[in-house]
Amino acid sequence: MPELPEVETVRRSAEQKIVGRRVTAASVRHPGILDGVSAAALEALFVGNTVTSIGRRGKYLIFRFETGEELLLHLRMTGQLIAFDDAFAGDRHCHLVVSFERGGFFYRDVRRFGRFCVAGTGGKTEEGFKKLGYEPMDREFTVCYVKEGLADRRCPVKARILDQCFIAGIGNIYADEILFRAGIHPLRRCDELTGRQIQRLKKACETVLLEAIEHRGTTFRDFRDGYGETGGHQEHLAVFHRAGEPCLLCGTAIEETKCAGRTTSFCPKCQKR
Ligand SMILES: [Zn+2]
Numbered sequence: 001m002p003e004l005p006e007v008e009t010v011r012r013s014a015e016q017k018i019v020g021r022r023v024t025a026a027s028v029r030h031p032g033i034l035d036g037v038s039a040a041a042l043e044a045l046f047v048g049n050t051v052t053s054i055g056r057r058g059k060y061l062i063f064r065f066e067t068g069e070e071l072l073l074h075l076r077m078t079g080q081l082i083a084f085d086d087a088f089a090g091d092r093h094c095h096l097v098v099s100f101e102r103g104g105f106f107y108r109d110v111r112r113f114g115r116f117c118v119a120g121t122g123g124k125t126e127e128g129f130k131k132l133g134y135e136p137m138d139r140e141f142t143v144c145y146v147k148e149g150l151a152d153r154r155c156p157v158k159a160r161i162l163d164q165c166f167i168a169g170i171g172n173i174y175a176d177e178i179l180f181r182a183g184i185h186p187l188r189r190c191d192e193l194t195g196r197q198i199q200r201l202k203k204a205c206e207t208v209l210l211e212a213i214e215h216r217g218t219t220f221r222d223f224r225d226g227y228g229e230t231g232g233h234q235e236h237l238a239v240f241h242r243a244g245e246p247c248l249l250c251g252t253a254i255e256e257t258k259c260a261g262r263t264t265s266f267c268p269k270c271q272k273r
Pocket of ligand 1: 248
């Protein structure tokens with residue numbers, strides 16, 4: 001599933017191809033990708049309109065139109081937003097095509113869990129969007145904020161940092177990478193973390209995500225940027241998907257466990273319980 005670095009990579013690449021160009025045609029091929037808006041209404045929103053910017057909050061993309069409307073997109077598992085220059089023939093997984101005078105972009109989604117939602121129309125997508133916590137690059141994401149968010153909670157720290165209402169943008173890959181960087185065991189209880197560990201956790205959230213953005217996200221299978229290219233951060237992962245391989249710091253074999261229903265990788269020596 002695309003996490004903050006992948007969605008930011010899509011945002012940056014899509015922005016260059018989409019912003020400032022007038023839409024000449026739009027076609028929804030599968031209304032299952034829409035939440036709280038009809039295919040006709042979404043097509044009408046696009047045609048004749050121009051996207052003036054593409055923003056991002058957590059794992060959501062925000063298309064802002066010159067007419068003032070905002071369109072939210074959550075890519076979920078396999079959503080891809082890809083710009084094209086010439087004619088686009090399409091495939092059966094392509095559910096929305098938006099055209100400019102020359103070129104355009106399409107939304108492709110093999111599993112069709114991704115959702116488009118016009119802000120103000122009250123879909124479930126928007127409800128999740130409104131509840132988002134701060135993200136690690138926000139000025140408000142302070143040690144104090146993190147400390148308060150962990151206080152009195154008995155759940156494992158990994159489960160907590162996956163909660164989008166607390167920290168927006170972290171999913172399974174980066175939760176494992178962040179906890180390794182901070183030297184904290186994923187099953188460690190939130191209310192048992194020391195002040196120093198909380199400081200390291202706060203810092204690791206920011207640095208790990210920034211490094212992944214720099215490498216243009218992680219591709220295991222489905223993730224593509226706005227040009228259809230894979231990311232490069234899979235070459236830099238320290239623990240995720242590395243069970244049985246030696247820790248990059250100490251050489252101990254990386255172990256796997258379950259946390260919050262998710263496969264969780266950690267180094268038993270660098271991340272003591
Ligand atoms: Zn280690």
